[in-house]
Amino acid sequence: MNTVNGSVLRKRKFNPITTALALALVTPGLYVANATAEEVEEKAKKSKMEAITVTATKRSQVIYEVPIAMSAFSGDALDTQGITGISDVGKFVPNLNITGFSAGHTSSANPFIRGIGLQDHLITTDPGVSVYVDGVYLGRQVGQNWNLQNIDRIEVLRGPQGTLYGRNSIGGAINIITKQPGSKPVTKVSAEVGTRGRLKGDVFVNRELSDKVAVNFSAGFNRRDGLGEFINLPEAKYDVGESREMHGRFSLKYDVNDDLKIVVTADANDGEGGLRPYTTKINEVPNGAYYTGERFGSPLPSGPLRNSDVAADPFDNATGTIEVTEVTNSASGVSFTADYNISDTLGSKFIISNRTSEYKAGLDDDATIYALDHYPEHGDADQTSVELQLNGYVGEVDFVSGVYWFTEEGSNRQGEDSSFNGGGNTLELDQKTTSKAVFVNLGYDATDDLRISGGLRYTQDEKEATANVGTGPTFAEDDWSEVSYDLSANYTMDNGLNIYSSIQSGYQGGQFPARPYCLFGDPTCFVASDNITAVNYEIGLKGEVNSDFNMSIALFNTNYDDLPYQVNTTSEAGFDTANLVVSQTSRGIEWESTWYVTDALSLHTSAGYIDVDVDEKDEVKPVAPLTPKFTASVSPSYAFDLEDGSTITTRIDYSFRDEMYGEPSSDEGRMTTVDSRSLVNFDVSYAPAGADWKVSLYGRNVFDKRYDDARLNTGDYLLVIKSNDASEFGVRYTASY
Template sequence: MMHNADQTTKTRQFSLSALSGAIAIATAISSGTAYSAEIEEVVVTAQKRAENLQDVPIAISAFTGDNIKKMGAQNLTDLGKSTPGVEMNNDTALQPTYNIRGIQTSDFTVGSDPAVAVYVDDVYTGRGAGAEVPLADIERVEVLKGPQGTLFGRNATGGAIHIVTKRPLNEDQTEVSLTAGNYGRMSSDVIINRAINDKAAVRLTASTNKRDGYYPNAEDGADWGGQDTQTLRASLSLMPNDDTEILWRAEYSRLDQNGATRASVNENISVGDGTVFSDQAFDTGNHEERDLYATSLKITHDFNDMTLTSITAYRTFESYLLQDEDGTNNPDFYFASANFDDQKFFSQEFRLNGETDSLKWTLGASYSQEELVHDTEAFFTPSTFETFALYTVMKESPEQLAALGVSQGQIDALAAMSDLEVSKQVPGFRELLRNTSIPLAPGLNASGDGLMVANFYGNYLLPSLVENVMQSSPEAQQAFFSNFNCSSQLQTYMGSGDDSQLNACLLLGANAFVQGKEGNWRENVLNTGDYRSAAIYGDATWAVTDRMNLTFGARYTQDDKDFTIDTAYQNELYGIPFGMAFFSGGNPAISQSSSDSWSDLSGRVVLDYQWNDDVMTYASISNGFKAGGFNSLNYGDDIDNSFDQETVVNFEAGIKSNLLDNRMQLNASVYAYEYDNLQELSLIGFPIPSYNLRNADAEGQGAEVEMLFAASDNLLIGGNYSHLKTEYTRYQVIEAAGETAEDDRTGDPRVGTPENKINLMAEYTIGLNSGADIVLRGDYNWTDERVGTISDPSLVVPDYNLLNARVAFNSASDTYTVSAWVQNLTDEEIVGDFGGPGNAIGAETGWRFQPRMFGADFTMRF
């Protein structure tokens, strides 16, 4: 799908018109109304202590549990659409990417860490596959923007997301919620809170969410893109005395669904129209499974003027993700993958907080250990390799096609095409090969399937294999060449040094092997990791004057990592196991162990000034640190398996204000950052493209505005806007993996980062004489276009509009609520993202947002 610039201009004009119209309507409704409403205070713990959101000199977007429910958000990806400067466009819960102000890490293996730290109840989640938890019975979600290295530690270079679940209350409560909607949506939440006595309370939450898929299945069976999750939470609060609280939490989450669906945008191989919105057919079932367990123990003790907090936590999950990577059922493009993850995570943190008349301070120490197992499997057929070899030649060196009788005009045309355009030519060239007889070498001919791969074997794989074999024993040499029926040619080579007959014989054997191969080709890479991290930190806010505060903090972090990589190839080339997807330079298998360590001193300095009781401004400089790591899927003599740590320095200035007698909150910030050694994952390499992590530098500048206005007792309106420009300032080209200077992305924008984003919200309450009320709410989002994939920057994700609406009836006694809702009201066809390993064979894929979804909720409280 190519981007239409005229359409974008029209969409932007429509979006700005919609924004102006919404503000005008809201103003008209509220005019002449007596203003007595106030905006409720939101308490956050962004600085490891409870504070009013408006008093914290950090750019934060906070969502209360009530607001999350009104928005219809089910997970972090849903919240990302409404958060300025944040993108959480994820097609799968098991490989999510969180992007804050253009900073993200896209590595789906365990060789590196995420750039945005996700915490659940003060506990770091570690891996993305364990971060996407259902937002049921949530107190709030805090999104902290910019590096949070001082208080939240490593892996918070982009920011931090903190999910806070509701804690037990000292009263009896029961709440039951049921949801039904289109596409077979059935959900339920049951919350039970009981006060055991005046010193103890317990809270239990059970949540289910099930929905059919919305990708039309062109074959028999269920549609793709469904949901099926169950979550259980339990918490217990004990107060043995007035100064001590013990809070225990536990959670179990089960996910088992046919989501994670990507469709090919190559109309020449898809059963649909080459978009992600038409009927789809796949030759591999898309499936996600995860079992997650988590528990934590938080002990808080108050001394005379200090508070000591201990948080001990353990989290573990096992997950399985099966995906059709080519997004079609075309046998020439068969490509599937399976990823298995097993994580065990332990952490311990001690924190001491204190406060005097002029100083608020925090001292802390933390330790964590993460044990990881990740297995990546790839499934192909020999026909897939033929497509891959042809597509690689068409992209990287189309002049080689002259030997196939391709005209110079066609070769020149290919050289001028984008990767996506080239990929659409593959089926036609496949047909050309099936009907062509081409001389491969003197006295050797081949035709049909296997031509390109036979040449590939002969040119790239066999020389490496022969080189390895020639270093082995004479018996091993004889056995190897006997497999190819090339023993006599070997003797000629050994006697004369002339390898022409030997090479021709090997090539003939390779071609026969390819054409005679049946069934799937399976390869896998197994990674294990043992990661330890220790840190000490301190942070203090000093009241310089009655109006001015100076905050300064620092954290020292030490990360130690042990990592292993093992390859296994379930297929052999005449007795020699080898791989193509996980190319090993001709080595039959790889087994490597690596260890490395990284350390860093991160910190922040913030100056804030309270102009009056309602307006505060701040300026800050902060930096963050993300440990280095290891390439999980690529390796070779010329590629360093370890890569450097990331660092980011952020400069920011902002304002937070409560205006119009606390009826309006208006917050804004401007920022600029420099990012060094950004860990970038991309699919590169010739002749074998594979995933490589390299280091790059980037910079970004942006601005954000958030407004919430209680226009009357009945009307609440809000909105936010974010602007962000990013670019690579240095882009490492891994020449050993086949990149050239043309692959340098210096000056290009970061992937997945829109330049502009607008959100609007309006909520109107109609009071009834009975004491009940009706609440009308609408949420609107416009997101600018963005680069979809680093492998082909010309593939742009178009901008989009998204409108959600909700109407709710609340009973006079607040014992029940009935609501009806619709998401994507105008049924927009929205592309979520492009990219994925399918582009290695010319099957670039993308995924779509949900179509129009509607339903009703019923909640009973007693």
């Protein structure tokens, strides 16, 4: 057994019998009969594929050896795939769907993995899929739609991650790993100009200041025009869907000595723009409040409303409330990481971070010129996290252990800066969360080919929350605790393919109702849900079938208990959101592969299928929201050399997401089905021989598919949240030196 920076590396043997079985089962057309062990080993040496090293289990491992269903993206290849933000990652990972509709903001990202995600952005709701940047958990996503420059790779872990990750990973985790300062001098600049007013520029610089100190920094600007107009507010600063953003990140690495390395990082972003495109469909039924012009027996100021009062073009907006037309976001953070090798077999890691974020957004729910259901909104969050790890190995046993502490204070104010309700707030939320955990994960090499690992984590959460919907502040507090576990076995066959099986549990503390307007009728309704727990059973096969083909396939079954669904209705005071607590079972299959058809032509594919069954609740059969049954992507790439030595590389990326429900109701009368969508990107790059630059022609959503991100039915009206995605064509220039 060899160790490199504390990571365990195992040598693999080759056997033609196991190779034959694996190839016959997986890809019979690619197997060469009567192959000898020497021939198999020679194929491995000639492999065209570079196995990505990941840290999904907080160990450095080749992706094939991780007993988790996961996808990884190289940061340098994101642009060519048409991935410009974290939301785009959701187009190319099986059983992953990322929407962005929170409060009509253009910078939000709501990941759903295997039927679990974030339905509401308010401070009382925690995400079911955790997002991490260099090991730091991001408690809030509005205002932190990361620009994907300075990214080394992105890892998407599917299924509960209950023992190694900080908080709330009951559906999965997304790890963003940035480029660390190093000794190699690098300067990289890129510029992009395209349709829809796209103007984008980025710079990344890495320098070694001495043999012990290195720094890097990145900075950028991104602008894109809108998709519609505020037809009743010509004075609006921005068009519908317009966005402007600036961002920067600085990192310093200090190698104190051979055993101690320190990294200090600071980042910030600032954005503003126009409200996300959406439209409202008024329920024109005899007893509908908008149709009759009355709500709860009181006449509406506008009288009866019809769909003709809403903008005819769903990408225009007919609001008469100037306060909801502009959205803003800002976030900043600092982190300190220290890696210390205590001995040749024992190391430690310390991470402390503070992050703040704030946003302004809000919707005019009725989407008309009348002052009815409009809710300008402000939100902010301040979080601090500390993690101390002790890692190492003894003989054939390696371990990752540690303690974790997280605290967050945040608030939301709805109705502020509005003429509605005399300019006062219609909703005030404040919450303080504290989470503490201790964890240990062990790995044992039973043989050169069989690895067994298991882990335990004890987590304790506390929340203190205050809600005010105009009836006076209501205070509530609660606490939760849970022991999470996982057990997995990973067997490496003689040809290098890995078979794994795992049982993983996940946990998330309960949550308070997001919009508790029920307080008008029930002063005691501001109560948190119970522990949310998940148990996932999974088997998979992954690795290089031969030098031209790699693949991964996973089958899973996940049981969730006490899972809160957010259910929305209109109340006398406003938009009420309550928790419907359910039990859910998700089962399915996932596939990813890369095939080098020739030296010039490669083909990457992904596919996912999920069947979600939710127990009947109060004589209602809920459904998993924002979860397409089928997901798929196909990405061929072809490169060829010209006579002068220059290279042209072409790539097409096709992504499919099946139809899904926008909220936890399958009632056809609520019209919450979101149609399926197929999107196509292309990229054609030209790199001169021996040059340090390249130029690319790109197209994103080339057929201009206009699709819905989500749908919410309150009973009086249906909110149709449109994607801010639209066709875009342009030129990108990149130079590195």
